[in-house]
Amino acid sequence: xxxxxxxxxxxxxxxxxxGLLFVAIVGLLLAGIDRKVLARMQKRVxxxxxxPFYDFxxxxxxxxxxxxxxxxxxxLAAPVVxxxxxxxxxxxxxxxxxxxxxxxxDLIILLYLLTIPAVALIVGGSASGSPYAGIGIxxxxxxxxxxxxxxxxxxxxVARKVGGSTLCFSLSEISLFQQAEGSLITNWSLIPAAIAMxxxxxxxxxxxxxxxxxxxxxxxxxxxxxxxxxxxxxFKLNTAIKMFIMTxxxxxxxxxxxxxxxxxxxxxxxxxxxxxxxxxxxxxIHAICARLKIEHLFKFYWTVVTxxxxxxxxxxxxxx
Amino acid sequence: xxxxxxxxxIAVMGLFLCAFLVEIFGAKxxxxxxxxxxxxxxxxxxxxxxxxxxxxxxxxxISYWMGNWTPVGGYAIGIGYEIDALNLxxxxxxxxxxxLSGIYSVKYMERDHHLGHYYTLYLMLSGSxxxxxxxxxxxxxxxxxxxxxxxxxxxxxxxxxxLGALEGAFKYLIIGSVGSSLTLSGIALLYAQCxxxxxxxxxxxxxxxxxxxxxxxxxxxxxxFGVKSYIVPFHAPAADAYMAAPTSVSMLFSGMVNKxxxxxxxxLTYVIFxxxxxSSVQLLLVTLGTVTMFIGVTMALAQHNFKRLLAFHSISQIxxxxxxxxxxxxxxxxxxxxxxxxxxxxxxxxxxxxxxVLYATGTCDxxxxxxxxxxxxxxxxxxxxxxxxxxxxxxxxxxxxxxxIYQSTFAKATETGNFGYAFATIVALVVSVMTLASFIKVTxxxxxxxxxxxxxxxxxxxxxxxxxxxxxxxLCILSGVFYNFVAKYLLTPATNAAFNVTNYIDKMMGxxxxxxxxxxxxxxxxxxxxxxxxxxxxxxxxxxxISVCIVILTGEKERGRTLVKTDADPEDGKYATFFGGxxxxxxxxxxxxxxxxxxxxxxxxxxxIQGMHSGVVNDYALWVxxxxxxxxxxxxxFVR
Numbered sequence: 020x021x022x023x024x025x026x027x028x029x030x031x032x033x034x035x036x037x038g039l040l041f042v043a044i045v046g047l048l049l050a051g052i053d054r055k056v057l058a059r060m061q062k063r064v065x066x067x068x069x070x071p072f073y074d075f076x077x078x079x080x081x082x083x084x085x086x087x088x089x090x091x092x093x094x095l096a097a098p099v100v101x102x103x104x105x106x107x108x109x110x111x112x113x114x115x116x117x118x119x120x121x122x123x124x125d126l127i128i129l130l131y132l133l134t135i136p137a138v139a140l141i142v143g144g145s146a147s148g149s150p151y152a153g154i155g156i157x158x159x160x161x162x163x164x165x166x167x168x169x170x171x172x173x174x175x176x177v178a179r180k181v182g183g184s185t186l187c188f189s190l191s192e193i194s195l196f197q198q199a200e201g202s203l204i205t206n207w208s209l210i211p212a213a214i215a216m217x218x219x220x221x222x223x224x225x226x227x228x229x230x231x232x233x234x235x236x237x238x239x240x241x242x243x244x245x246x247x248x249x250x251x252x253x254f255k256l257n258t259a260i261k262m263f264i265m266t267x268x269x270x271x272x273x274x275x276x277x278x279x280x281x282x283x284x285x286x287x288x289x290x291x292x293x294x295x296x297x298x299x300x301x302x303x304i305h306a307i308c309a310r311l312k313i314e315h316l317f318k319f320y321w322t323v324v325t326x327x328x329x330x331x332x333x334x335x336x337x338x339x
Numbered sequence: 340x341x342x343x344x345x346x347x348x349i350a351v352m353g354l355f356l357c358a359f360l361v362e363i364f365g366a367k368x369x370x371x372x373x374x375x376x377x378x379x380x381x382x383x384x385x386x387x388x389x390x391x392x393x394x395x396x397x398x399x400x401i402s403y404w405m406g407n408w409t410p411v412g413g414y415a416i417g418i419g420y421e422i423d424a425l426n427l428x429x430x431x432x433x434x435x436x437x438x439l440s441g442i443y444s445v446k447y448m449e450r451d452h453h454l455g456h457y458y459t460l461y462l463m464l465s466g467s468x469x470x471x472x473x474x475x476x477x478x479x480x481x482x483x484x485x486x487x488x489x490x491x492x493x494x495x496x497x498x499x500x501x502l503g504a505l506e507g508a509f510k511y512l513i514i515g516s517v518g519s520s521l522t523l524s525g526i527a528l529l530y531a532q533c534x535x536x537x538x539x540x541x542x543x544x545x546x547x548x549x550x551x552x553x554x555x556x557x558x559x560x561x562x563x564f565g566v567k568s569y570i571v572p573f574h575a576p577a578a579d580a581y582m583a584a585p586t587s588v589s590m591l592f593s594g595m596v597n598k599x600x601x602x603x604x605x606x607l608t609y610v611i612f613x614x615x616x617x618s619s620v621q622l623l624l625v626t627l628g629t630v631t632m633f634i635g636v637t638m639a640l641a642q643h644n645f646k647r648l649l650a651f652h653s654i655s656q657i658x659x660x661x662x663x664x665x666x667x668x669x670x671x672x673x674x675x676x677x678x679x680x681x682x683x684x685x686x687x688x689x690x691x692x693x694x695x696v697l698y699a700t701g702t703c704d705x706x707x708x709x710x711x712x713x714x715x716x717x718x719x720x721x722x723x724x725x726x727x728x729x730x731x732x733x734x735x736x737x738x739x740x741x742x743x744i745y746q747s748t749f750a751k752a753t754e755t756g757n758f759g760y761a762f763a764t765i766v767a768l769v770v771s772v773m774t775l776a777s778f779i780k781v782t783x784x785x786x787x788x789x790x791x792x793x794x795x796x797x798x799x800x801x802x803x804x805x806x807x808x809x810x811x812x813x814l815c816i817l818s819g820v821f822y823n824f825v826a827k828y829l830l831t832p833a834t835n836a837a838f839n840v841t842n843y844i845d846k847m848m849g850x851x852x853x854x855x856x857x858x859x860x861x862x863x864x865x866x867x868x869x870x871x872x873x874x875x876x877x878x879x880x881x882x883x884x885i886s887v888c889i890v891i892l893t894g895e896k897e898r899g900r901t902l903v904k905t906d907a908d909p910e911d912g913k914y915a916t917f918f919g920g921x922x923x924x925x926x927x928x929x930x931x932x933x934x935x936x937x938x939x940x941x942x943x944x945x946x947x948i949q950g951m952h953s954g955v956v957n958d959y960a961l962w963v964x965x966x967x968x969x970x971x972x973x974x975x976x977f978v979r
Contacts (some may be wrong), residue, residue, distance in 0.1 A: 090712045090787055127742050130768070131733055134775060138732075141779050145787040146712075156783065160776045161937050171768040175749065175761060182753065188746070201828075314939045321940070325441055 032110060037286070039047040042109045045290055046259035047071040049297050053226075053262070053305075056298050059249040060306040071259060078252035084234035086245045090146040097143025098246075098253035104135035105260045111193045112267050114285050127221040128172050133170075133223065136257055137163045140232075142307075143254075144242025158313045159225075159232035164223040164227015165320035167216045172328035176212045177203065177272050180335045190271055198273030208339045212331035213273050215324045220265045222320065224258060226301045228308035231316055260277070286301065343393050344403045347420050348475045350386040350434070352491030354379050354466030358459045366455035373445050376458045380441035383469060384434040387427070392518030395832045396426045396596060400846040402475070410848055421475030421847050423839075424832035428676060429602045430473040431829075432683045436594035437465040438780045439687065439807040444587040445804045446695055451585070457497055461588070464490035468595045472602050475847060477611075478536040480603070484567065486514040491596060495584045507583030510956045511577040517963050518566025518573070528552055540839060542611050543856040549612075549978065557612055558974040561966040564607060566598025570661055571631040572966045574654045575952060575959035578638075579928040581650035586694025589646060593690060594683045601660055601679055605672070608664075615667035616931035619878045619977035622759070623970070624665025625748075627762045632658030634948065636773045637941075640780075640931055640934055641949060643701040645693045648781065649686065652729065655770060656682045660967075661764055663744045666751045674743030674833040677825070681736040681818065685728035688811035692722040695800040695808070705781065710790025714797040719786045721808040727780060730775035736819035741771060776934065799807060 032038055050071040057066025067073075110253055111125050111132070141159050144152035180203065181187045181196045203209050222229040233240045243254055270292045279285055311319065357379035365372030393399045401422040408417025422430070432917050444461065445469040448454055467486035474480050492515065530536055539846030545553060562573075569577040577597070581589045604624075604755035614620045635655025642648035660682065695718045696711065697703050712719040728735035731742075752760035799805075818825050836843070844853040938945055945979050951958075 030357055064844075093712065093787065128733060131738060133732060134772065135732065136806055138775065142767070142782065142787070145783040146921065153783070156779070157934070160779060161934060164776055164934075164937055167772040168769050175764065178749070179753065179761075231393070267540055317937060317940050332761070333758075336761070 033040065035111075035255065037109050037114060039106050041286075042106060042260050042263055043256060044260075045293070046256065046263040047075060048290075049208070049262045049266070049294060050259040052294050053297055054150035055303075056302045057306055060302065064164050071255075073251050074277045077254060078255065079247040079249050083250060084245075086147055086149065092145060093146035094245075095250060097139045097146065098250045098257065101136035101139030101143075101257045102253050102260075103133050104139070105257060108132045109260075109267070111190060112264070112271055114282065114289050115269075117151050125301060126178060127190040129190070130171065130224045133264075134163065134167075137223075137260060139257075140242050140254065143245060143246070143250075143293045144244075145227065147242075148246035149245045151244040152242045154238050155232050155234075158234075159242060161313055162222055162225070162229065162232055162315055166219045166324075169324040169328045170219050170223075171271075171318055172325065172332050173212045173219070173301045176328065176332040177208065178208060179332070180206070194271055194274050194275040200276075202274050202276035207298050209273070209331055210332035211327040211334075213269075215328040215331070216269055217296070218327075219295075219322075219326055220296070220300050221267065221304055222316070223265050224261045224301065227305045228310050229316060231313045234310060250331040263299055269296055289323055342383055344401050346390055347401065347422050347430070348403055348405065351466055351470045351473060353386075354437075354462050354469060355383050358462035361458040361462065365458065369449075369454065370424060372454060372458055377441050377445070380434075380438045381464055383465070384438045387430050387469075388623075390422065390427055391431070394422060394424055395828055398424075398593040398832065400836075402847045404956050410411075410537075410540075413848065413852065415476075415535055415540045415848065416478050418883055419537055419539075419847060420473050420574055421539065421843070422473055422524070422848075423843055424836035425605065425676075426472050426602075427681070428829060428833040429598055430469060431466070432598055432680055433469050433472060433595045436591060436611075436683060438688055439691075439810060440587045440590050443590070443691060443804055443807045445692070446767040447587050447698055448585060454740065457494075457585075460490045460494050460497070463589075463934045464596070466592060471599045475538050476529075476536055477529070477541065480538075481519070481523055481526055483716065484519055484563075484599075484603075487596060487599065487663065490520055491580070491584075491588075491592065492513065494588045494591075495580045497588070498583070498874060501858065502819045503585065504583040504829050507579035510959060511580040513956050514566060514573070514576040514641055514959055515964060518563050519957070519961060520563075521559045521566065521967060522563030523554040525558075525563060528556035528559070529588045532556070538606065538611055539792050539852075540957060541634070542613065543844050543848065543853055545612060546853075546856045551975070553612075554978055555609075555971065557614070558971040560607055560721050561604070561968070561974075562970050564600050564603040564965070565966075565970075566600070566963060567668055567710065567784060568604060568657055568661070569654050570627050570657060571634045571654070572932065572962040574631065574635070575962065576956075577654055578650040578952075579954075581653065582644055582647040586646065586697060587688055588643075589650070590687045590690040590694075593649070595877045597653065597657055598679055598683060601657065601675075604661070604674075605664055605837060607739040609663060609672070612841060617978060618755075619973070621665050621667045622977075623973060625662050625763055627761065628660070628662030628665055629766050631655065631661060632770045633766055636770045636777065637945070637948060638895065638952065640773065640778050640937075641945060643705050643921055645696065646690070646710075647783065648702075648705075648777065649693060651688050652687055652689075652774065652777070653682070655774065656686065656729070658766060658770075659741070659744055662767065663747060666747055666760075668747060668751060668818040669834050669838065670743065671747040671827070672837055673830040674728070674740055674747050676833055677741035677743060677830050678737075678824075680829070681728065681740045681815075682795055684814050684818065685725045685737060688721060688725035688808060688815060689729065690801070691804070691808045691811065692718050692725060695804055699797050700794055705784040707791065708769045708785045708794070710787065711794065711797065712786040713790060714794065715786075715799050717799055718808070721805075721812050722786060723782070724902055727779035729773050730778055730817070732775075734816075734819050736815050736822075739819050739822045741767070768935070771923065789972070792798065870941075876934075892912045 048068070051068040055065045055068055085094060108129060111129055137159060138330060141156040144156045177193060178187050182195045187193065197203055204213055225233060233243065241320060243251060246254060267289060270289055274292060277288055346925060356377050361372055365375050390401070394401065397707045403420040405418045410416065412814045415478060448457060451457065467483045467490060471480055471483035471487060472485065492508050493510045495511050496504050498504050512636060526536070532550065533541055535541055535544060537616040549557070581592055584592065608614050608620060608624070632655045635651050635658055639648050639655060640652035656678070659677045663671045663678060667836065693703060696708065699715060700708060702708065724735070728737040731737040744767055748764040748767065749761050752758065752764065841853040845851065
């Protein structure tokens with residue numbers, strides 16, 4: 020009996036909350052907010068809030084075309100691998116104390132899981148055999164190397180701040196620490212790291228001006244150029260979910276101190292904060308900036324963003 | 340009751356004996372030749388595997404005096420073999436590699452001539468590395484290093500009709516000999532000072548403190564083992580040798596020859612000199628390791644040859660191992676040897692797939708391959724498993740060991756308050772991403788993309804070559820998913836053995852010998868963290884597998900209806916630049932280079948580092964000499 024309960028609980032975690040259904044809905048919602056707010060900033064009316072849902076179901080119903088040059092299995096499996104890893108990632112991110120999976124290596128596992136959707140995109144594009152995808156995956160890879168360095172430093176900074184002289188790579192411990200000591204964003208030495216993290220988010224998600232890999236105006240969405248129908252729908256969904264995952268990760272790392280006492284209310288608060296962060300770090304920058312070149316993107320991340328993150332790490336190391 | 344004490348020496352002697360039997364009986368007949376080689380390899384494997392229970396589980400230390408020349412009056416006269424959990428750990432890596440490489444060689448080498456010579460050298464190399472890790476006598480160790488070096492040189496040059504084979508062998512010969520000479524000089528100085536060659540007795544004799552002579556000996560042997568494990572700046576000949584040697588031998592090189600160097604380094608620093616509580620030695624090893632992993636991976640990013648790329652990754656991964664063992668903590672050492680084990684598994688696997696590609700297509704040039712996943716699907720799966728393991732994606736084994744390395748370096752940083760160790764963590768994490776990027780390049784250039792016209796008829800490699808690949812793949816997944824099992828039965832005993840110097844000395848020289856010489860280190864009772872929930876990961880892995888299978892099956896159903904020929908004709912020269920993953924010479928499209936943005940921003944560094952790897956052996960020898968001099972100076976100033 021107990022086994023059945025455990026299985027059902029875990030299935031609920033994976034499939035409904037905070038897993039598959041929850042991330043998909045919130046992710047698409049955030050994408051809708053992003054599009055709507057962007058449109059208002061550009062003095063357009065913009066699509067309805069649930070336009071991404073319409074787009075998703077429309078694409079799901081379309082025919083899937085597989086190019087002759089493609090490796091069929093990998094071409095089809097790549098979006099699903101990315102999707103599953105994003106769902107798994109959400110299980111590791113605590114919602115203000117509630118966390119279905121917790122190990123003492125969360126941060127490192129997340130760091131690696133975060134690379135899997137990017138790798139899935141690269142491998143899928145590579146398997147499609149298109150020259151545009153070839154350029155796209157090259158840029159995606161350099162983007163990945165670019166944001167990984169500041170992201171690593173930000174995560175180590177938080178780990179050091181929370182752990183002190185012991186070691187802490189556990190997100191739920193980071194969350195508990197903040198509930199006891201107050202959110203980390205209130206700590207001035209961590210503000211450079213928070214800014215660095217905010218700059219990492221758009222590159223990780225791949226929104227303008229950091230969408231060099233997809234760049235629809237020059238290389239026709241790069242890795243996605245040959246995709247159509249359901250696989251394309253899943254890739255679009257992955258991008259939307261990434262928005263949620265990255266902003267949720269930011270929330271856990273820097274706003275972890277909030278706790279209303281109810282899981283449902285906490286989840287709502289999380290979604291609200293994520294929506295605000297989406298507007299700040301994705302929509303706003305999107306509306307302001309034009310797309311960068313890949314070498315400028317790389318240079319930007321390995322100088323400005325890395326230095327911001329490193330300042331925080333040094334400050335935290337000095338005990339400030 | 341079987342007497343286990345004879346097993347190690349029989350394993351070593353069996354390999355050496357069969358090396359000559361192959362030449363005598365098997366020079367003409369391939370069946371006799373293969374049988375002798377495989378029996379020797381399997382025999383060694385069985386004999387070493389039989390020691391798992393007495394050593395790992397029961398915690399014995401096996402000491403064996405050749406010809407029963409036991410110590411007289413506290414002086415070791417004869418050659419002794421001493422097998423504790425640390426030796427046995429490395430011996431298991433050696434025999435596993437030898438066995439799988441032996442199975443692979445049967446088909447892989449069948450098109451070559453003079454295979455009698457090949458198997459003689461192959462068994463000599465195997466026997467020498469096994470002897471090196473099992474021996475308890477430092478001069479015996481040197482003899483084994485010499486046999487190892489010269490067998491390796493001859494095997495590198497085995498396909499001497501191929502371009503680069505003799506050149507690679509020549510570089511290996513020069514640098515390898517310099518390394519051996521350094522080790523020999525160190526041993527000679529130690530013998531002059533301590534009047535013994537037995538490692539246990541040396542450790543006891545050095546307990547009273549280091550004199551200038553023993554510091555010099557330490558520096559020379561440190562550099563000598565550095566050459567054997569190919570850490571930067573001693574790494575240069577490795578790339579040429581790994582590329583030129585037959586792939587079954589490249590696998591031996593990366594699977595066990597450089598592990599022998601790592602083993603020597605651990606034995607030297609942890610047991611003989613007991614120097615790992617000195618922060619200067621820790622700093623030296625961690626610095627060398629961090630530099631090694633970075634330079635190795637950046638050089639790998641620039642390669643166009645599959646095997647040469649793997650060779651630079653070998654160097655880079657050994658950097659991880661050296662960094663971890665250099666921490667001097669129990670967690671550090673256990674993560675280091677775990678990564679050494681994983682490196683043997685995944686790099687062996689990757690070399691085998693590279694060999695399969697070479698066997699099937701006749702080339703390892705990344706610019707001329709492509710689209711092989713359609714023709715060689717099984718090899719592609721094995722390659723992807725290896726690539727994901729080396730890049731450290733969960734739940735493969737590379738993730739578990741790399742995670743332990745990050746954990747141990749960052750723990751060291753927080754314990755000591757030294758920011759440098761945190762820097763090592765950051766470098767390790769970034770290098771891991773670069774490794775992933777580099778393997779995506781290989782995936783794109785070899786297995787995906789467009790299939791060139793001349794490779795349309797390529798066939799999957801024979802079953803006998805696939806079996807070792809499958810075994811390696813299975814081990815990569817199992818050791819990652821069942822991390823707790825590996826940690827409990829392999830890593831913990833090996834780590835404790837390295838720290839328990841008293842036990843090591845007492846078992847060889849008699850009870851109380853260590854205490855009489857003032858050595859008090861005993862068992863530290865280390866047990867690794869419980870970081871890995873295997874059941875959980877197995878479930879997650881199953882979810883991914885099921886969802887992928889569903890997609891593939893639904894995709895299969897629509898066959899025929901959805902296949903569309905794109906306009907990108909692979910024969911059209913216009914597109915050629917896109918598919919290799921690297922810029923072709925006529926390309927005007929900068930973005931076609933897979934790391935273009937990265938390389939553009941670091942062009943100064945890449946120009947410098949590629950200029951340094953000039954391919955001139957004089958330069959490489961100079962690096963070795965200069966590095967040895969610097970290490971010696973460092974030791975004299977800081978080690979006390």
